[in-house]
Amino acid sequence: MNANLRHESVLLEEAVAALNLEPESIVIDATFGRGGHSTKVLEQLGENGRLIAIDKDPAAIEFANQNFGNDKRFTIEHCTFAEIAQVANKYDVNGKVSAILMDLGVSSPQLDEAERGFSFSKDGPLDMRMDSSRGTSAAQWIAKAKESEIKSVLRDFGEEKQAGRIARKIVSVREEQPITRTLQLAKIIEEVIPKRHDMKKHPATRSFQAIRIFINNELGDLAAGLEDAFSILKVGGRLVIISFHSLEDRIVKRFFKRLSKGDDFPKDLPVRADELKPKLSLVGKPFKPTELEVDDNVRSRSAIMRVAEKL
Ligand SMILES: C[S@@+](CC[C@H](N)C(=O)[O-])C[C@H]1O[C@@H](n2cnc3c(N)ncnc32)[C@H](O)[C@@H]1O
Structure with a gap:
């Protein structure tokens, strides 16, 4: 830190x-x-x-x-x-x-230090807690949350139109391997919303914002x-x-x-x-x-x- x-x-x-x-x-x-x-x-x-x-x-x-x-x-x-x-x-x-x-x-x-896990452009542990001394990290939540809960978080806190598809993808990937890194999650989201050169924001922007808002209440x-x-x-x-x-x-x-x-x-x-x-x-x-x-x-x-x- x-x-x-x-x-x-x-x-x-x-x-x-x-x-x-x-x-x-x-x-x-x-x-x-x-x-x-x-x-x-x-x-x-x-x-x-x-x-x-x-x-x-x-x-x-x-x-x-x-x-x-x-x-x-x-x-x-x-x-x-x-x-x-x-x-x-x-x-x-x-x-x-x-x-x-x-x-x-x-x-x-918080955003710039990869170790805090807030950034979709720097590899770090998928943490996202402002208070790193307590609570549940993003990785711990993603490992256990129901698909419907992931979808609601992405939709309600990120206004993400592809919330359902991203949630489904997360749940199918985590059956194969745990999702523990920021770039790993960013890549999973990019597989659902491919990056296009005319996009103003990275495809993972909304999902990362949503998870951060949820994890930190x-x-x-x-x-x-x-x-x-x-x-x-x-x-x-x-x-x-x-x-x-x-x-x-x-x-x-x-x-x-x-x-x-x-x-x-x-x-x-x-x-x-x-x-x-x-x-x-x-x-x-x-x-x-x-x-x-x-x-x-x-x-x-x-x-x-x-x-x-x-x-
Ligand atoms: C945008 S920064 C504030 C920057 C500050 N005004 C400055 O000029 O340096 C927001 C800070 O608020 C803290 N924070 C956000 N939500 C909080 C909460 N619910 N309770 C206490 N601190 C919080 C974050 O950890 C972060 O350090």
Whole structure:
């Protein structure tokens, strides 16, 4: 595990500006990664400010301890951000948090290091766990999952039109030999969807994304994390979420919409808008990276940032 590979932060200036920090703010960076956003946050905090970081990935924790460990304003917890409320309780900041950032998905070091097993273009063990210290690896899952389950994962989390054919192929190959390597799986998928020169993406892109989302319970963590992040914010606190695909963004958008609309009353009740008690207000329109940023960092291409403030 190499904790020193670089990660180019996406929407760095925009996200930190949206956190609306003051020198004494208590901030949670729920997806520390390699601390690009955390570094900028610390630059804006004074001596009495506080930054609590979270990451699932032991390599991110190791990097944080090596590079941020001497800053008394900083601490990091190795857990999922679905446990953000427990983290807030541990540090006695529940209801006092000024700003929370979630920069979702995987970091460049996770994608770039073959050993982590996220990449369909570098050979490595078929792992894909962000938290490599626990849980089920992609290889272990693929060895046991029913064909119907593989199909649903590929279809629901990858929007893969060939989900059924790929699932069938996986199940027939694994009867002959275990599927344990990333390039082995990529090749199996290529046998179902042959590579054509006019294809913008590798044929395994969607399937790898789907398996990664499933193995890391990314959408479940996000739904739980958003609810609890909102609950631990103080009034006036900001929630800043950067998503990288439509499934994530849909969850964020619906969550923000539900809380900014306020209480649910039966449609026929005559309720005035000010009686609906919205719980948060949307700040600005969804942000996307500039063309310049996308040219510089291709991984920012699909990013979308939404910002809300607790009322
Ligand atoms: C896109 S990177 C964040 C990069 C970071 N903002 C930076 O500038 O260096 C996403 C990070 O969030 C972590 N992560 C993703 N989902 C998580 C979750 N549910 N709980 C905790 N960490 C998570 C990943 O392990 C990864 O390190």
